[in-house]
Amino acid sequence: MMAFQLSEMAQFSSTAPLRRVLFDSPSLRILTFNFEPGQEMPVHEHHADAQVAFLVLGGEGVFTCVDSDTTIQAGTLHVMPVSEPHGFKATSRLRMLVFLAPPF
């Protein structure tokens, strides 16, 4: 069993969104993505049959999925196939906990 205190996962980088893998296995990968305000992950997609779920742990941003923009905030969970075009832009310090199943 592994345990993580999420409040300790609040590191950021001024140069790019900070990605940290917490757990990795053949069926599940868990990561954090932390963005400084203005940092973004451009819209992209993956040619894989996998699901991604992300939980916003803190902050706020704009989540683009297919052709629509949604404001994302702490306390919201979002789930989609990784094959759908998706991207993020932080409007404040944005912290996300990401579950990828299966990893690819």
Add this chain to the structure above:
Amino acid sequence: MMAFQLSEMAQFSSTAPLRRVLFDSPSLRILTFNFEPGQEMPVHEHHADAQVAFLVLGGEGVFTCVDSDTTIQAGTLHVMPVSEPHGFKATSRLRMLVFLAPPF
């Protein structure tokens, strides 16, 4: 894309822990488990090659894994194979968000 507001997932039942499936697919299932104080899920295990991750959204309880007890609290994430014996007992209103990959 599906979106959930986690603060809205705070229902409980006086008769048994309340289980709600938020999302289900061949590679990932997402559920909430909400316990009233004193409610428990007895120690059990699953004969499956899958990982379970659970995030404590609120409250406190005792998590038994293999032979050790851990106090779990809001803001902690726990990950383990479903084949490890595990159980829960709530000491306050306990809310958990559970990721199962793959479902079985």
